[in-house]
Amino acid sequence: MLKFLIRRLLQGILVVWGVITVMFILRAVSPGDPAVLMAGEGADDEIIQRVREAEGLDEPLLSQYLDYLGSILVGDFGFSWEARSEVTAIVIRRIPATIELAVAATVVALVIAVPLGVISGTRRNEPADYGATLFSLLGISTPNFWLGLMLILVLGVWYGIPYPSIGTSSFSTGSFVVEYPSSIGLGLFDFPTGRREIGFTAAVSAVLFEQSLSELGAWLRHITLPALTLGTYFTALITRLTRSGMIDELGKPYVTSMEAKGLPRILILYKHTLRNTMIPIITVIGLQIGTLAGGAVITETVFNWPGLGLRLIDALNDRDWPVIQGIVIFIAVGFVVINIVVDALYNYLDPQVSES
Amino acid sequence: MTEDILKISDLSTRFFTSEGQVNAVERISLNVGEGEVFGIVGESGSGKSVTALSIVDLVESPGQITSGSIEYRNAELADALEADYPDAVDGEFVDVLSVPESVRRSLRGPSFSMIFQDPESSFNPSVTVGEQIAEAVEVQRRARADPRSTRARTQGVEYSLSGYLTSALLPSKRFVTTESKERAIELLEMVGIPDPVKRAEEYPHQYSGGMLQRAMIAQALAGEPDVLIADEPTTALDVTIQAQVLDILSELQREVGMTILLITHDLGVVARMCDRVGVMYAGEIVEQGTLADIFEENVHPYTAGLLGSVPVLDDVGGRLRPIEGNVPSLLDSEMGGGCYFADRCPKAMEECLRKPRTFDGPGSDDHVSMCYLADHPYEEGEALSDEHFESTGGDDR
Numbered sequence: 219m220l221k222f223l224i225r226r227l228l229q230g231i232l233v234v235w236g237v238i239t240v241m242f243i244l245r246a247v248s249p250g251d252p253a254v255l256m257a258g259e260g261a262d263d264e265i266i267q268r269v270r271e272a273e274g275l276d277e278p279l280l281s282q283y284l285d286y287l288g289s290i291l292v293g294d295f296g297f298s299w300e301a302r303s304e305v306t307a308i309v310i311r312r313i314p315a316t317i318e319l320a321v322a323a324t325v326v327a328l329v330i331a332v333p334l335g336v337i338s339g340t341r342r343n344e345p346a347d348y349g350a351t352l353f354s355l356l357g358i359s360t361p362n363f364w365l366g367l368m369l370i371l372v373l374g375v376w377y378g379i380p381y382p383s384i385g386t387s388s389f390s391t392g393s394f395v396v397e398y399p400s401s402i403g404l405g406l407f408d409f410p411t412g413r414r415e416i417g418f419t420a421a422v423s424a425v426l427f428e429q430s431l432s433e434l435g436a437w438l439r440h441i442t443l444p445a446l447t448l449g450t451y452f453t454a455l456i457t458r459l460t461r462s463g464m465i466d467e468l469g470k471p472y473v474t475s476m477e478a479k480g481l482p483r484i485l486i487l488y489k490h491t492l493r494n495t496m497i498p499i500i501t502v503i504g505l506q507i508g509t510l511a512g513g514a515v516i517t518e519t520v521f522n523w524p525g526l527g528l529r530l531i532d533a534l535n536d537r538d539w540p541v542i543q544g545i546v547i548f549i550a551v552g553f554v555v556i557n558i559v560v561d562a563l564y565n566y567l568d569p570q571v572s573e574s
Numbered sequence: 575m576t577e578d579i580l581k582i583s584d585l586s587t588r589f590f591t592s593e594g595q596v597n598a599v600e601r602i603s604l605n606v607g608e609g610e611v612f613g614i615v616g617e618s619g620s621g622k623s624v625t626a627l628s629i630v631d632l633v634e635s636p637g638q639i640t641s642g643s644i645e646y647r648n649a650e651l652a653d654a655l656e657a658d659y660p661d662a663v664d665g666e667f668v669d670v671l672s673v674p675e676s677v678r679r680s681l682r683g684p685s686f687s688m689i690f691q692d693p694e695s696s697f698n699p700s701v702t703v704g705e706q707i708a709e710a711v712e713v714q715r716r717a718r719a720d721p722r723s724t725r726a727r728t729q730g731v732e733y734s735l736s737g738y739l740t741s742a743l744l745p746s747k748r749f750v751t752t753e754s755k756e757r758a759i760e761l762l763e764m765v766g767i768p769d770p771v772k773r774a775e776e777y778p779h780q781y782s783g784g785m786l787q788r789a790m791i792a793q794a795l796a797g798e799p800d801v802l803i804a805d806e807p808t809t810a811l812d813v814t815i816q817a818q819v820l821d822i823l824s825e826l827q828r829e830v831g832m833t834i835l836l837i838t839h840d841l842g843v844v845a846r847m848c849d850r851v852g853v854m855y856a857g858e859i860v861e862q863g864t865l866a867d868i869f870e871e872n873v874h875p876y877t878a879g880l881l882g883s884v885p886v887l888d889d890v891g892g893r894l895r896p897i898e899g900n901v902p903s904l905l906d907s908e909m910g911g912g913c914y915f916a917d918r919c920p921k922a923m924e925e926c927l928r929k930p931r932t933f934d935g936p937g938s939d940d941h942v943s944m945c946y947l948a949d950h951p952y953e954e955g956e957a958l959s960d961e962h963f964e965s966t967g968g969d970d971r
Contacts, residue, residue, distance in 0.1 A: 470695065471690060471692060471695040471696050472695060472696050472697055472698045472699075474627075474632055474634075474690070474696075475688075475690055475696040475697070475790075475793075476698070476709075477630075477682065478630055478682055478683075478686075478687060478688040478690075478794075479683050479687060479709065479710040479713060479793060479794070479796070479797060480679065480680065480681075480683025480684070480687075480710070480713040480714075480717075481683075481709055481710070481713055482713075484735050484737070484738050485709070485738060485749060488735070488738050489701075489738065489749070490698045490701065493700060493701075494698065494699075497700065567700065569699070569779070570699060570777070570779050
């Protein structure tokens with residue numbers, strides 16, 4: 219087990235190093251002089267030249283690359299050219315929102331998908347199965363951004379449900395602000411504080427120390443639509459996988475053997491077949507969580523959710539390279555770590571893998 | 575002869591497939607005495623396994639038991655069921671086909687249990703062998719220990735989804751208890767697994783085929799069943815391992831006095847293990863009797879053919895005599911009205927094109943055969959020629 223972990227860790231380091239290198243090359247070949255960007259608008263040539271020298275941008279690429287690698291090794295990802303603060307601080311500030319959203323989407327997906335898949339797989343060709351199959355087909359083929367916008371439009375605007383569709387609770391209900399749907403566009407969304415007003419930890423501590431549920435309620439109101447949007451594809455995918463996995467497992471001879479020894483049906487279904495069905499699905503879930511963490515860009519943008527994805531878009535618009543690099547490297551590290559965790563879990567679930 | 579524990583009469587099991595109705599088991603009748611080993615022997619596709627699955631009610635869709643009765647003697651059960659299902663109870667016997675699904679379910683484990691052909695695929699690969707055997711112990715223990723034991727015997731062990739979810743969170747609420755795990759280790763020891771404490775914690779893929787088959791026997795014994803149904807228990811094993819597994823089975827049978835219904839295509843296994851034998855062909859039991867009746871006094875040409883196709887080591891220079899032709903299709907639309915074996919039978923006569931009856935055989939009182947020859951001496955001249963089948967009956971097959 220330890221050997222396995224060390225091997226996977228070394229592989230992971232290699233992957234991250236590759237990502238760092240590719241990002242560095244992309245920056246080097248992309249148009250625009252970083253010194254000009256860093257110096258800001260209206261800076262004269264002398265200032266630009268000073269910035270270039272101070273930042274070592276006049277040195278050969280290789281030495282810049284080695285410098286960059288060296289500083290990453292000690293945890294220094296540089297300064298944002300736009301925000302003029304440390305990249306590490308920017309990333310860390312944005313991480314909780316992204317993790318909350320990814321976890322919420324995963325929870326939504328698993329809570330809906332696994333029972334649905336089991337029902338669908340055990341009642342093949344019954345109405346419940348047709349319903350679940352239709353749902354998963356729709357879920358897989360609906361694009362994220364469209365679903366998000368439709369949820370905002372239908373629940374937020376048409377039906378005036380008191381729902382804070384964008385990242386803060388500033389959206390007032392019932393008042394039918396007509397500018398709202400017309401303002402849907404990437405640049406027009408403004409996130410006033412740069413940080414959500416209510417995070418999960420804040421909501422939980424409010425419940426624990428102030429015995430107030432309102433914070434938690436507000437948090438739930440904020441996260442439900444983005445989590446549904448982000449989780450729908452995932453839900454549909456897991457439903458389908460669970461269904462076909464269950465059908466597969468239930469056809470195996472060991473199920474007849476379990477029936478023959480009189481084991482209650484619930485135990486056959488959940489202790490034996492579902493567990494075996496979940497073994498391959500765990501891998502998919504792991505990969506998907508990785509994708510959710512990094513790929514929530516669209517959902518975060520639609521809902522103005524202050525996570526890494528939204529910050530990445532902002533940084534791209536500003537050509538703020540240190541931030542772009544920092545976020546991408548962080549996402550890569552997250553992906554690698556989740557994959558190692560998934561493999562370790564796989565070992566635990568499938569005894570045949572841990573043998574070899 | 576001992577008293578019967580299982581009386582099967584006129585049992586038919588059909589499969590309703592897209593190609594038509596398949597008569598896998600066709601009106602079979604047999605009685606199994608308590609404590610005896612009853613062998614069902616026949617070629618692949620003759621309906622042996624479906625017969626076994628019909629008894630434990632595990633015939634899978636599109637299969638269905640369409641007629642007949644399976645009466646099982648259990649005084650305690652008959653008492654418990656008499657009030658609710660008077661039609662199903664006859665003295666100490668209960669017709670398991672006339673009671674609801676939940677009751678039939680509760681019979682699996684404590685009343686009937688089964689050993690399957692392929693041990694490797696009959697265990698869940700991701701759960702330890704000890705745990706899987708302990709589950710069987712637990713089913714039996716709960717069925718008997720439940721204060722509403724009558725109810726448990728007739729309704730099966732209750733287990734709800736919420737029960738499972740609690741057990742997943744709280745180790746103390748697990749379905750399998752420490753005592754049943756200990757019993758599982760005892761059972762493994764009983765079937766001759768070395769170092770059972772360690773082995774119980776291992777997974778099926780860490781076992782060899784023979785050991786796994788022994789573990790399956792242990793699992794089947796966990797419920798202390800009245801009738802053990804062994805469906806080709808040695809087919810997937812090496813010859814030397816086969817002998818070991820058979821030894822264990824006959825030893826247990828002697829010690830516990832368990833009734834075994836042994837399903838096999840191997841006449842060697844039959845000769846070694848069985849008290850009485852039924853020979854199956856195309857879904858029917860064509861000949862039935864004691865071991866001696868079948869081996870010495872057989873009248874059905876199929877039985878004779880089956881015996882003739884077994885290699886005998888000391889018969890130097892002798893040739894195997896395989897039965898010509900193939901097992902007929904069991905599709906209802908393709909089956910003729912006469913004896914199903916007639917077109918492969920070297921002694922087929924005019925009479926064989928009529929619907930076969932059951933005749934008393936020349937052997938013991940139990941000896942019955944579906945062949946006309948049981949009642950009628952064979953005369954060379956009566957035989958039908960092959961052309962006869964090509965022009966008439968042959969098309970029906």
